[in-house]
Amino acid sequence: MFDVVVSALAGVALGLSLAAPPGPMNAIIAEESVLRGWGSGFRAGLGAMSADACFFVLALLGVVTVVRDVPVVQRALFGFGGLLMLYFAYGTATDANEAFGGDAGNGADDSTASGEGIETATDGPPEGEDSKGFRKAFVLALTNPYQILWWLTAGVGLLDPGTFALDWLGGLTVSTGSPVIVVGFFAGIALWISGFPAALVTVGRRVDAFAPVVAYLSAVVLALAGLSFLSKATGFLA
Secondary structure, three states, rough: HHHHHHHHHHHHHHHOOOOOOOOHHHHHHHHHHHHHHHHHHHHHHHHHHHHHHHHHHHHHHHHHHHHHHHHHHHHHHHHHHHHHHHHHHHHHHHHHHHHHHOOOOOOHHHHHHHHHHHHHHHHOOOOOOOOOOHHHHHHHHOHHHHHEEEEOOHHHHHHHEEEEHHHHOOEEEEOOOOOOHHHHHHHHHHHHHHHHHHHHHHHHHOOOHHHHHHHHHHHHHHHHHHHHHHHHHHHHOO
């Protein structure tokens, strides 16, 4: 029984190792959360999680290894992924400017006179507003070489049937390739994509300057990731 629990927790840890590190996926989740609320951030996370479900199936079929074995596929993914990230970075910056920058140049007089400027600048679009976060995260995750490389490394350990002992836990064993660890893996991702947006929304409600900073920072992260990917694509070509 304890071995089953340990295997499930190992799966959760693997899921968090993929979902939690800073990067373009979390930039989109952060943007959606601070601009449109928890629901939009969670849906963006579901987009990335759906891509992982696709990679899971492709890894089972052995298709993901094509990225490792065929350099031209790597070049195409880095190039297309980089362009997509730059496009989404522009959209993120535009959305953030519309939500938080409209009153930036009006000064205190306009906001005081109307009584609406400060509220509009800090609140952003209302919860539930139509969002493309799911599609953005899904498409970007499918073209994210680093996400695919994760499936070629840690993902292999997740899927490969076997066991390994945790001597420091009294010899308890983790069963890889089992349904328990796979369920734990996706539970770890679900934990992150629900908790991360909730934390951002909670802090954003208490600190007025937090949401604009996160929104613009998300655009910067996407832009830097896009430039990095394009640089790697041209490096492959060279």
